[in-house]
Amino acid sequence: MINTQKINRQSMYETVMNQFNSTADIIDLNPNIRKILGITNNEIIVHFPVKMDNGKVEVFTGYRVQHNNALGPYKGGLRYHDTVDIDAAKALAMWMTWKTSLAGLPYGGAKGGIKIDPRNYSDSELERITRRFTYALGENIGPEHDIPAPDVNTNAQTMAWIADTYMSTISSSERSHNQHVVTGKPIGAGGLEGRDRATGFGVYLSIKLLLETRNEDFKNKKFIVQGFGNVGYWASHFISKDGGTLIAVQDAHASLFNENGIDTEALAQHCEPRKGSIKGFKGATEIDPEDFWGLDCDIVIPAALGNQITQDNAFKIKAAIVAEGANGPTNSEGEKILLEKGITIIPDIFCNSGGVIGSYFEWLQNRNGELWQLEEVMEKIEKKITQNFHKINSEVKKRNVDWRTAAYILAILRIETAYNQRGIFP
Ligand SMILES: NC(=O)C1=CN([C@@H]2O[C@H](COP(=O)(O)OP(=O)(O)OC[C@H]3O[C@@H](n4cnc5c(N)ncnc54)[C@H](O)[C@@H]3O)[C@@H](O)[C@H]2O)C=CC1
């Protein structure tokens, strides 16, 4: 569990702006484009009332920030968490713009959510909250305009409620072909086979590809994971299946350690859906959360919230690789320390891009009226991530820079090219 006083030192917004500005300097980004990308296009804040199970009305605050749509419709998740505010949504929306650009997708970037701890609400309250949020967002979302997806504490069920509510607001003749207003839906409601595991699979694959460049694989490799939700679980599943040993897991409630290995599937079974936690799992010992980052291992996977690896703990990390499953888990000071120690950071905008790549395939599937099988989806995701890995690796070598810098250069250059080709800033 994290000490929030420490994580608030540098905001995620400051982190993403540092990353953007240092890249803009390196590539000598057109100053007009720099101005545009340095701000967000639209920041939507909605307050909406919902009747609770006890009959009382509570008013909630929801956010949707649309950063940039030079490459296509806005795309990015919705998060239900206490830490959601306008600055967090702005930072996360910017990361989406870089991520979709780097991945080679026809999308821009957006992010949003509700400031709420979903554990305090019943399922039927969450359904009403989600539906009222969707009404409040109104035409700010749409299948060709802004397409939400799952993020922290939201899931396929949340997306199904949004799609159903959105479709009830449009004309009946439009309903049958607007399912792609959100991605990450349940399979029976237009979802894509494999979207559930797509992000974790991408995290696994990005590490595997990096290990291959070093003539290594997962055998005899020990890894630790912060966050055992969608991303943390699926990343652990694929790495364990490929020979890696999960020795520690931390979530919002506990930190667990077993030097002989934690059974990923047994731990997943222990966590009941949505409100689940790793706490109380019998196959590992609970440790002090402060000891988590310093454990002796080869790979560290932050897969929870932003600003987790900072100047307060980066110096403790002994692993050779930090693979960013989460968005913005490493702040600027933390990154400096890791790089000085010679640790390779696989940056979030590449490492967790399997999710939005899967979402793109779901969007195409819905748009084209097709149904894709799991095997072909996973092959397509693997192909795209592998191609992107090689592009970043070439940039790392060509410019002799770290992986985040290389990824940012590619992402921002693609957007700059789009603006230039449109002839806006000759
Ligand atoms: N779900 C997706 O497809 C994608 C998610 N991501 C990012 O991955 C990260 C995790 O997302 P999901 O797995 O979808 O969320 P989730 O809601 O399924 O799981 C979140 C996990 O983080 C843990 N957590 C929350 N607060 C914590 C704290 N203070 N300390 C330690 N652990 C804490 C929770 O206990 C839970 O295990 C987020 O940063 C998200 O933006 C990135 C790309 C796509």
Ligand SMILES: O=C(O)CCC(=O)C(=O)O
């Ligand atoms: O699948 C998507 O559209 C976006 C998922 C997301 O929020 C992310 O990649 O951070």
